[in-house]
Amino acid sequence: MEFDVELENITKTFGDQVAVDSISFRVPRGSFFSLLGPSGCGKSTTLRMTSGFEQPDSGVLRIAGEDMSRVPPYRRPTNMVFQRWALFPHMTVFENVAFGPSTRRVAAAERRQRVGEALELVDLTAFVDRKPSQLSGGQMQRVALARALINRPKVLLLDEPLGALDLKLRSQMQLELKRIQKEVGTTFIYVTHDQGEAMTMSDQIAVMNDARIEQIGSPSDIYDRPASRFVADFIGSTNLLPVQVTGCSSEMNEVRLGALAFAVPPSGNVTEGAAVMSVRHEQVKIAHERLDLDATVGARVGEAIFTGSAVRYVLTPEGIDSEIVAEVPHSGVEAQFSPGEQVHIGWNAAAVKLFADG
Ligand SMILES: Nc1ncnc2c1ncn2[C@@H]1O[C@H](COP(=O)(O)OP(=O)(O)OP(=O)(O)O)[C@@H](O)[C@H]1O
Ligand SMILES: [Mg+2]
Structure with missing residues (x-):
């Protein structure tokens, strides 16, 4: 496999603030790779080092196999798209998109052809003569994309490009971006x-936390097999419950959650003693009758929260000090449960992940 971007032990500090702490990853050519993490974890700094706007303190950064340490931003085969699209307000859509090629002295005929292709790609052919002020947010975002892609970068760097759009437009643009990425084959x-x-669009996701990478994998890898408690908590919605590990073997861990004892598959660095278990909201089953699952317990329904596509039940289990949340899809055919009602809840061993405490 060929890699368009490779970072090896890249570190960046600002004063005594470590913004990026010895991170490494490789981005396969032609793939959609996301850096995902909470505010301040170092995502933009990582992107800016890739574009050359920021210099790493140490580590190696290669693009298309070439060491970038002495290559200035304008000589790198990258282009950046920002959250604020920074279109030129006095220029038409055509002129905005043609800007890169015109500074590079591309002949007029070829320039026109390239602008035409780029606008077709982002589905804006009918808007060539408009000014940015006459466009919607989603359309401006597409102009910004066309303006970056027309330069034919090897690697397109996008920093929260949909951040300024409303929810519905965001999800439309996510699918659109994925389609465009596939069509042009750019990394x-x-x-x-x-x-x-990140889940919707990415081939691979690097989950960042506090200047470091916690896990790299496909969307289903990080959802189904979170490598750390942070990833389990950050991706999707999960119950994180304090447990005691009472027995460890290569086949099974014996776990005690309050009065409830059950066995779960072994996980990496867990030893006997205090640990944290994760079971996703949608993996907790709830029923009026007793459940045939690896771990079951009686519980009282506290709250029932209707979210549209699902109902989220907050449950108080018998003999367990923590509340447990179960999420049931809402299709109109499932049993409904009311606050105060006594129910059975449970989950299967395979749905449980164990993490060392701390
Ligand atoms: N030029 C700078 N000078 C000083 N500190 C900086 C600078 N740029 C970033 N930082 C700090 O480095 C850390 C990482 O910043 P970065 O912008 O990479 O985070 P981010 O993951 O992109 O966050 P957000 O999601 O909020 O955009 C933060 O603590 C930030 O305050
Ligand atoms: Mg940022």
């Missing part, structure tokens, strides 16, 4: 703090 590195966005 995309996409920065976001929105897990749903």
Whole structure:
């Protein structure tokens, strides 16, 4: 496999603030790669080092196999798309998109052809003569994309490009971006703090926390097999419950959650003693009758929260000090449960992940 971008032990500090702490990753050519993490974890700094706007303190950064340490931003085969699209307000859509090629002295005929292709790609052919003020947010975003893609970068760097759009337009643009990325085959590195966005579009996601990478994997890898408590908590919605590990073997861990004892598959660095278990909201089953699952317990329904596509039940289990949340899809055919009602809840061992405490 060929890699368009490779970072090896890249570190960046600002004064005594470590913004990026010895991170390494490789982005396969032609893939959609996301940097996902909470505010301040170092995503934009990582992107800016890739574009050359920021210099790492140490480590190696290669693009298309070439060491970038002495290559200034304008000589790198990258282009950046920002959250604020920074279109030229006095120029038409055509002139905005043609800007890169015109500074590079591309002949007029070829320039026109390239602008035409780029606008077709982002579905804006009918808007060539408009000014940015006559466009919607989503359309401006597409102009910004066309303006970056027309330069034919090897790698397109996108820093929260959909951040200024409303929810509905965001999800439309996510699909649109993915389609465009597939069509042009350019490597995309996409920065976001929105897990749903990263899940929808990415081939691979690097989950960042506090200047470091916690896990790199496909969306289903990080959802189904979170490598740390942070990832389990950040991606999707999960119950994190304090447990005691009472027995460890290569086949099974014996776990005690309050009065409830059950076995779960072994996980990496867990030893006997205090640990944290994660079971996702949608993996907790709830029923009026007793459940045939690996772990079951009686519980009282506290709250029932209707979210549109699902109902989220907050449950107080018997003999367990923590509340447990169960999420049931809402299709109109499932049993409904009311606050105060006595129910059975449970989950299967395979749905449980164990993490060392701390
Ligand atoms: N030029 C700078 N000078 C000083 N500190 C900086 C500078 N740029 C970033 N930082 C700090 O480095 C850390 C990482 O910043 P960065 O912008 O990379 O975060 P981010 O993950 O992009 O966050 P957000 O989601 O809020 O955009 C933050 O603590 C930030 O305050
Ligand atoms: Mg940022």
